[in-house]
Amino acid sequence: MIKQQPVFDYLNCVSCGICAQACPVSALEMKKEGKSGKYRNIFPELLPGVCIGCGQCAASCPMEVIRMEEVERLMRVKILPPHGSDRRALDERSWAELPEGSTVRDVLKLIRCNPAKARLLLVSVNGERCPLSRELRDGDVVGFFFPVSGG
Numbered sequence: 676m677i678k679q680q681p682v683f684d685y686l687n688c689v690s691c692g693i694c695a696q697a698c699p700v701s702a703l704e705m706k707k708e709g710k711s712g713k714y715r716n717i718f719p720e721l722l723p724g725v726c727i728g729c730g731q732c733a734a735s736c737p738m739e740v741i742r743m744e745e746v747e748r749l750m751r752v753k754i755l756p757p758h759g760s761d762r763r764a765l766d767e768r769s770w771a772e773l774p775e776g777s778t779v780r781d782v783l784k785l786i787r788c789n790p791a792k793a794r795l796l797l798v799s800v801n802g803e804r805c806p807l808s809r810e811l812r813d814g815d816v817v818g819f820f821f822p823v824s825g826g
Contacts, residue, residue: 678728678745678746678748679728679729679730679743679744679745679746680721680726680728680743680744680745680746681694681703681721681726681730681732681733681741681742681743681744682741682742682743682744683718683719683740683741684740684741684742685718685740687738687740688718688719688738688740689737689738690705690717690718691737691738692705692717692719693735693736693737694719694732694733694735694736694741695719695732696735697731697732697734697735698726698731698732699727699729699731700725700726700727701722701725702721702722702725702726702727702732703719703720703721703722703732704719704720704722705717705718705719705720706718706719706720719732728743730743747774747775748774748775749772749773749774749775750772750773750774750775750777750811750812750813750814751770751771751772751813751814752770752771752772752773752777752782752811752813752814752815752816752817753768753769753770753814753815753816753817754769754770754771754782754785754786754817755769755816755817755818755819756769756786756788756819757788757792757796757819757820757821759789759792760786760787760788760819761786761787762786764785764786765786771785773785773811775813776810777810777811778807778808778809778810778811779798779800779805779806779807779808779809779811779817780807780808781811782811782817783807783819788819793807795821795822796819796820796821797819797820797821797822798817798818798819799817799818799819799820800815800816800817800818801815801816802816802818
C-alpha cells in the first residue's frame with residue numbers, strides 16, 4: 676500500500692512552524708537542534724506513524740519547501756525464527772518492519788530460511804497454525820517450529 680508523506684527542504688526552511696500548526700493530526704513537531712543548550716535552528720520533524728498523508732503541511736508552507744512523496748507503508752511484526760536463520764533483519768527484541776500486505780512467505784525470505792528447511796516447518800501467527808500464504812497485519816507474532824516426535 677502506498678501513501679503520501681512530507682519531505683522537507685531544510686536548507687530553505689525558515690522555521691516558521693506554520694506547517695506544524697496546519698497538521699490536523701499533530702504529526703509535526705518543531706525540533707530544536709544544536710549543542711550545549713544553545714539552539715541554532717528549529718525544524719519541523721515528522722513523528723513516526725502519525726502522518727495521514729493529507730498534504731496540509733505542504734499546502735500551508737509559505738516558502739514552498741515541503742513536497743509530498745509516495746512512500747510504502749510499513750508494519751512491525753515480531754518474528755520467532757527457527758534455529759539457524761539469519762537474524763540481522765530483526766531488532767534486539769525480534770521485531771522487523773515489512774511492507775503492508777506481506778505474507779509469512781515474505782518473512783521466510785527476510786530471515787533467509789533455507790527452502791528445504793522451510794518445507795519442514797510448521798508456522799503460527801498469533802498462536803494459530805496457518806499456511807505460508809497468510810497475509811500479516813501490524814503487530815502480528817510469527818513463529819516457526821519443527822514438528823517433533825519421540826518417546
